[in-house]
Amino acid sequence: MREIIGIILIGIGVAFDVFGCIGLIRLPDVYNRLQAATKGVTVGTWGILIGVCVLVGFNSLGVKALLAVILIFFTSATASHALARGAHKSGTKLWKRSVCDRYEEDRKNAKIKN
Amino acid sequence: MSVLIIILLGLCFLCLLRVALGPTLADRMVAIDIMGILVVGVCTLLAVKLEREFLIDISLAWVFLSFIGTIALAKYLEGKKFDE
């Protein structure tokens, strides 16, 4: 029973990974790619790690997998945040059919520095 | 289990494809960042499949290394010094 639940969680995680990577290939500009890829791959890896924890039980390996979940929550989202900010500051344009860009306006109006 | 590991390695190749195609520098960095997280999943699954426990230590360390590398690349992209 426990094996079945673990394998199902791992399978769901790999499926989310696949969607995230398809998004990385298909979507049109940096920010959309970052969005789809970060969400898909982060939650996919959480699925794999929690599935491994359920599969092997509460021993050394399972506890380390749970610790990796917490670390990924802080590192992955922060890294995507830094990449988006760096891309915007280095002058990467949004997709041509984008609706609005408040950040660009505020930086032009010198409401925020640099 | 082996099938899942092979699928994940195939996804790593998709990321490398984006590195090769990517029109701007930022695209390539995004792909490298995503590949870092995928490798964590691969290492964890290998740890269960091969029953070698040290592989999960490698995945824990890989989380941090990938994070630090991405932050350094993002700072470089921003054109700033590293001491802020």
Add this chain to the structure above:
Amino acid sequence: MRRVILFIDSFILWLLLTWTLNYQSLLVGAGFSLLVTVIFGKRFSQRPIKWFEPQRYFWLIVLYMPFFAWQCLKANVDVAYRVLHPKMPIEPGIVRVRTVLKSKIGRTVLANSITMTPGTLSVDIRDEYLYIHWIKVYAQDEENATRIIVKKFERFLVRIFE
């Protein structure tokens, strides 16, 4: 005070990582926890009293985590729908929202949570304003965007981190 909390936290982390009760391992772990405490003690928690209030843990573990997991699942179904749809129904844009959270850790967790929820990615944070890249812009003005994106998390995070 905050140094004691940091020492205990790093020692628990060491115990979880090594997963053994051998006395030599415990001794080395205590030494390294002390080193971490000496180096990083000054920058740790601003108001350490918050660590001793049990209702914060209740809000974090019992209420916030299931809500967050549900949001993550919704986000992924949303990503899968947008990616696999042949026409890709996206209208991206960057909007500005404001938050009422004051503490640094609260803002960090808010930005990370926003990144993991359906269709939003936090780009920058300046004092109380966050800039959010939204894959389908439903509202361009500040009030409505804040109501849609931020409010559902703030009602938990105010209880946990403020």
